[in-house]
Amino acid sequence: MAIKVRIPTPLRKLTNGKDEVIGEGKNVKELINNIETQYPGLKERICEEDGKIRRFVNIYVNDEDIRFKNSIDTELKDSDEVSIIPAIAGGKF
Amino acid sequence: MSYVKGLKCRECGKEYPKEPLHVCEYCFGPLEVNYDYEKIKRAVSRDIISKRQPNMWRYRELLPIDGEPAVGFDVGYTPLIRAKNLAKALGVKELYLKNDAVNYPTLSFKDRVVAVAISKALEFDFKVVACASTGNLANSVAANAAACGMESYVFIPYDLEQTKILGTLVYGTNLVAIKGNYDEVNRLCSEIAGKYGWAFVNINIRPYYAEGSKAFGYEIAEQMGWKLPKHIVVPMAGGSLITKIWKAFKEFHKLGLIDNLGTKVYGAQATGCAPITTAVKEGAELIKPVKPNTIAKSLAIGNPADGFYAARVMRESGGWGEDVSDEEIIESIRLLAETEGIFTETAGGVTLGVTRKLIEQGRIPRDESIVVSITGNGLKTQEALAGRLTVSMTIDAKLSDFDELLKKQNKVYDAKD
Numbered sequence: 001m002a003i004k005v006r007i008p009t010p011l012r013k014l015t016n017g018k019d020e021v022i023g024e025g026k027n028v029k030e031l032i033n034n035i036e037t038q039y040p041g042l043k044e045r046i047c048e049e050d051g052k053i054r055r056f057v058n059i060y061v062n063d064e065d066i067r068f069k070n071s072i073d074t075e076l077k078d079s080d081e082v083s084i085i086p087a088i089a090g091g092k093f
Numbered sequence: 094m095s096y097v098k099g100l101k102c103r104e105c106g107k108e109y110p111k112e113p114l115h116v117c118e119y120c121f122g123p124l125e126v127n128y129d130y131e132k133i134k135r136a137v138s139r140d141i142i143s144k145r146q147p148n149m150w151r152y153r154e155l156l157p158i159d160g161e162p163a164v165g166f167d168v169g170y171t172p173l174i175r176a177k178n179l180a181k182a183l184g185v186k187e188l189y190l191k192n193d194a195v196n197y198p199t200l201s202f203k204d205r206v207v208a209v210a211i212s213k214a215l216e217f218d219f220k221v222v223a224c225a226s227t228g229n230l231a232n233s234v235a236a237n238a239a240a241c242g243m244e245s246y247v248f249i250p251y252d253l254e255q256t257k258i259l260g261t262l263v264y265g266t267n268l269v270a271i272k273g274n275y276d277e278v279n280r281l282c283s284e285i286a287g288k289y290g291w292a293f294v295n296i297n298i299r300p301y302y303a304e305g306s307k308a309f310g311y312e313i314a315e316q317m318g319w320k321l322p323k324h325i326v327v328p329m330a331g332g333s334l335i336t337k338i339w340k341a342f343k344e345f346h347k348l349g350l351i352d353n354l355g356t357k358v359y360g361a362q363a364t365g366c367a368p369i370t371t372a373v374k375e376g377a378e379l380i381k382p383v384k385p386n387t388i389a390k391s392l393a394i395g396n397p398a399d400g401f402y403a404a405r406v407m408r409e410s411g412g413w414g415e416d417v418s419d420e421e422i423i424e425s426i427r428l429l430a431e432t433e434g435i436f437t438e439t440a441g442g443v444t445l446g447v448t449r450k451l452i453e454q455g456r457i458p459r460d461e462s463i464v465v466s467i468t469g470n471g472l473k474t475q476e477a478l479a480g481r482l483t484v485s486m487t488i489d490a491k492l493s494d495f496d497e498l499l500k501k502q503n504k505v506y507d508a509k510d
Contacts, residue, residue: 010118056121067379086121
């Protein structure tokens with residue numbers, strides 16, 4: 001199962017400059033853990049220490065904010081597209 | 094002389110230099126101005142402040158500009174009115190209105206934030222100032238930019254009230270109407286701010302800009318005789334004002350300018366756009382964005398940037414959040430006008446409507462001091478009253494016709510001898 005994840009500019013230093021990476025997981029939580037193994041350091045920028053999504057990071061699954069779905073437990077299926085977007089997406093981001 | 098050390102992330106505490114930045118590069122949290130309070134404490138006192146000119150700059154040590162203000166010299170120090178007629182109508186003992194409907198120069202509280210933002214933008218040597226706005230900010234940016242000779246770009250949702258559009262265009266700004274709601278305008282502006290080197294007052298200048306709202310709170314404390322009200326009701330769009338009023342009260346307490354904290358802070362929204370009050374009522378940690386649908390267009394922000402912090406202020410202070418329907422907004426606009434002679438815009442109708450509701454619910458007691466925050470002027474949102482108020486007495490210019498009119502209305506007045 002391959003899921004496309006769009007990476008915002010400030011996190012691309014951690015993905016060797018890639019604006020899109022491929023990850024795996026049944027839900028958003030698993031997906032984040034999976035991309036962390038490929039690109040270490042990514043998770044702590046997206047999540048608090050307790051694993052919750054940081055307050056000022058928004059995650060969209062197929063253009064829908066996961067806060068409107070099942071948050072971090074939102075289920076994913078093959079070919080879903082996930083975007084990570086800083087909440088106050090201004091300035092140099 | 095500067096009292097600002099730099100910027101600091103509200104979430105993770107990472108420090109930044111004094112620059113036009115607004116987001117923490119590590120955790121994406123919002124940046125906030127970091128003051129040297131020890132130095133401020135040595136520089137201000139009740140006596141020093143009360144001898145200064147009656148404008149917002151009397152608190153200049155607590156505002157984040159380093160030099161002198163470049164624009165908006167007469168902004169702020171708007172009236173705090175003891176509203177006895179309205180108090181009677183609501184059945185409460187001690188009611189005040191903080192009236193920014195007469196703020197200078199564009200009749201809303203936004204003149205405070207813009208005066209700080211443009212002064213700061215000039216300190217940073219920006220040539221173009223810009224904003225994303227639901228109307229009042231548009232008016233203020235356009236006017237203040239004109240007053241200091243800066244070029245300006247103003248981005249608004251295309252369906253704003255005509256008066257707010259005309260009241261922006263008249264200053265010769267570059268007004269761009271966006272086919273979308275405020276949240277879409279804001280998202281576009283974030284991209285524009287990233288691409289062009291402009292001072293977007295509520296994006297890259299936001300940490301400085303937002304501090305201007307604190308003066309609304311300082312003034313209330315000073316005007317009440319260096320003490321705070323027991324309750325204050327504040328309208329919420331992005332949620333910044335309510336957090337800054339609370340911050341202002343806390344700073345005054347920290348600096349020893351007032352003796353006690355203890356104000357309960359209540360947030361007001363329109364039912365058609367109530368993401369923050371909904372979170373407060375549900376006890377939710379997250380603010381769920383909504384698609385706005387209300388006549389209170391100046392408050393129609395579905396994805397409020399400071400919503401989380403606004404909800405926290407209400408919880409921390411022991412206040413509450415409530416919302417009112419469009420019908421209640423209009424009733425309250427009329428009640429304020431008929432009892433106190435103040436014509437406020439729809440946002441003021443929201444604030445007063447929520448105040449009434451909270452009193453009726455018993456959340457605000459009837460025998461304690463209450464401040465209602467009036468942040469904008471009714472002349473700007475007259476469309477909201479369209480069709481509700483009509484001239485019912487039209488006659489020929491004849492005395493006999495007037496006599497007839499009084500007779501029809503069963504009104505009897507003695508003719509003078």
